[in-house]
Amino acid sequence: MSKPKVAIFKFSSCSGCQLVFLNCEEELLDIAEVVDIAYFVEGKRDNKPGPYDIGFVEGAISCPEEVSRIKEIREQCQTLVAIGSCAIHGGLQALKNWKSLEWVKREVYPQPELVSTLEWAQGIDDYVPVDAYLPGCPIDKGQLLEFIKSVLLGRTPNLRRHSVCMECKMKENVYVLVAGDVPCMGPVTVAGCGALCPSYGRGCYGCFGPMDDPNPEFLARIFEKKGLSNEDIVRQFRKITPNAEAFRRGAGIYE
Amino acid sequence: MSERQIKVDYIARVEGEGALDIRISDGEILDLKLKIWEPPRFFQSFLVGRRFDEVPDMTARICGICPVSYMMTSIEAIEDAFGITVSQQTRDLRRLLALSQWIQSHTLHVYMLAAPDFLGYESVIAMVSDYPEVVKRALRMKKLGNDLTRVIGGREINPVNPVVKGFSRVSAKSELWGFIDRLKEGKEDALETVRLVSSLPIPDFNRKAEHLAVSHESEYGVNYGKLVSTGGLNISVKDYRKYIKERQVPHSNTLHSYIEGRDSFLVGPLARVNVNFDQLSPDAQKAVRESGISFPNFNPFVSIVARAIELVHSMDECLEIIERLDPKDEDVRFEVKAGEGWAATEAPRGLLYHSYKINSEGIIEKADIVAPTSHNLYSMENDLWQFVPTVLDLPLEEATLKCEMIVRNYDPCISCSCHFLKLNIRRE
Secondary structure: OOOOEEEEEEOEOOOHHHHHHHOOOOOHHHHHHHOEEEEEOOOEOOOOOOOEEEEEEEOEEOOHHHHHHHHHHHHHEEEEEEEHHHHHHOOHHHHHHHOOHHHHHHHHOOOHHHOOOOOOOEOHHHOOOOOEEEOEOOEOHHHHHHHHHHHHHOOOOOOOOOEHHHHHHHOOOOOHHHHOOOOOOHHHEEOOOOOHHHHOOOOOOOOOOEOOOOOHHHHHHHHHHOOOOHHHHHHHHOOOOOOOHHHHHHHHOOO | OOEEEEEEOOOOOOEOOOEEEEEEEOOEEEEEEEEEOOOOOOHHHHOOOOEHHHHHHHHHHHOOOOHHHHHHHHHHHHHHHHOOOOOHHHHHHHHHHHHHHHHHHHHHHHHHHHHHHHHOOOEHHHHOOOOHHHHHHHHHHHHHHHHHHHHHHOOOOOOOOEEOOEEOOOOOHHHHHOOHHHHHHHHHHHHHHHHHHHOOOOOOOOOOOEEEEEEOOOOOOOOOOEEEEOOOOEEOHHHHHHHEEEEOOOOEOOOEEEEOOOOOEEOOHHHHHHHHHHHOOHHHHHHHHHHOOOOOOOOHHHHHHHHHHHHHHHHHHHHHHHHHOOOOOOOOOOOOOOEEEEEEEEEOOEEEEEEEEEOOOOEEEEEEEEOHHHHHHHHHHHHHHHHHHHHOOOOHHHHHHHHHHHHHHOOOEHHHHOOOOEEEEEEO
16 A cells, blocks of 8 residues: 555644644654655645645634635545644634624734734634544644544544543543532533543633534533623633534523 | 846745745845735734633643743733732742743754754655654654643643642642653753754854843743843833834734834844853853854854753753752632733743733733744844845755745744745845
8 A cells, every 4th residue: 555645734723733743752753654744834845746645734714815725725635634623613713703803903913904814713614525523722642643543544533522521530530510610611522632621620621622412501501500600601612612513502692 | 137036935844834025136135025924813802801811721822832831921921910929839840841842842943843954854754764863862852841841731732730820730749750860861862962953054144133032130031030132121021012112014914023223133042042141051051162152142043053052951950940849739829800910931932922901800901912933023034134145146946945044043933923934035
């Protein structure tokens, strides 16, 4: 079997998810032996043109130039993978979606008319079909390696779609929401981080985005019973992945 | 009339996206623009209306390479607004966390982003067959930095543990002691790194720019201190906006920083070593003497050497702190009150400034953030104005590479600065 030709693209983002590739310190040289990293601007100078077997996309679509670029990339990639909260849901730059764009621009730039940006920041599947999603902010190294292995072996990747709570139970963490009255987004957030925040005694803040089939309305009502103000409930759901459909529902009933 | 064009669409091996546009006619630069078209993400605007304790988790997302610095600077500015003083233990753990990120980020830049240029490879992966031990050393050091960040911060990218006044969970001595042998090995690796980079063919180029860094009376400036420059600036962080201004230029989504009444300035490892040389660890200073490179040094290509020196210093200091610390749980309660706060820290790429205005409910009313690369962009353009005429006789491809190297000297993080670099040098 010839090596799959891999490309890594960046859109509106912090570069953290593509850095996870370089953070595979123990596995990087092995990965480079089994796949051909053909396009990775952050990591190499000699970037080859498509088509590619797998395209990993980091970042949200937030400006007009990105719309045409993601469509071209879709044409070039047999399998297109959205990596991270920005590519999947639009990330936290989608927080601008709830503010006046003119105000947002003026707050940062003295000459807002020079800045080209879309009214909304969105995930890439609002513009092109996506074949696979690797959640996270940033993505989890273990899940990335599992995904690459599964592609090489021609099997379905074993990615968790259940909530963070399952990981919390497996770690035998104290339930921060019940025992500490700490607001926790774990019940509606997809697993993959290893229940990181609750393991440090703080509430999950939903950075991996929603799990499959969550019940955000119920969790929002629990937050209300715990005494959170409407504004605090909205901020819980509208933080790192505010544009995710389920989190919009959670925030929507208290707005 | 000789009209020439050098064109690179995407500057590789930098974080984020941009372009350089240079037009040359008869040996003169007609126009030179470092174009940053990384899409703006508007952090300063959407932080308004958030609660203070959400801010560190959000600003960490400005940069995937130096999230620790963003969290830390946010936290310190909020503490300043609330009038909170932190314990020596918290200061030590924060310093350890910041230095662990320097180790990760400097190793990434020296070996994976910069060294391939000097050694004639397109990437670090391409170097593996000829330099297997060098690449393995890089990966070992990078992993050491990341592992230490994870133990103290909870996660290497976007840590979860640092909070206002301290940490959600204080690291145990046993967790930290596991790093002692690895840091000793890391120290040897860092010294090897200084030997490697000082043997590289470093272009001879000098620009007497003003270099600016956080400087502290009793330690190598990292998380706390005043803002001190080689041009005589010596100000408190609170006065930052009085002296350091920004202007918007049409070709860039990143604002240009300059010192009022003066010019562009340079921040980062070279500025730090120039400003704070005497506070480097004795072995880091010894490594400098053995390298044959003198400081203060105003050759931006020497930045790679400064980074390697800071690797030695970071290993030394991390060892010193870990051997001394016996972390205990602390009371992290405090009173939320209205106020305004300022903080500046040294991110791996240089000076990072944050300030916040907070109301009595703990809600952010105003946020002001200036990233290291925002500080450096104007300086990069000024380097290029002086450097380009010296490479006009070189073959096109070589001249282009050299111009890219000028940009890469700064290890620019365009995601931070605005958040892209594309190089177009046109000779007309």
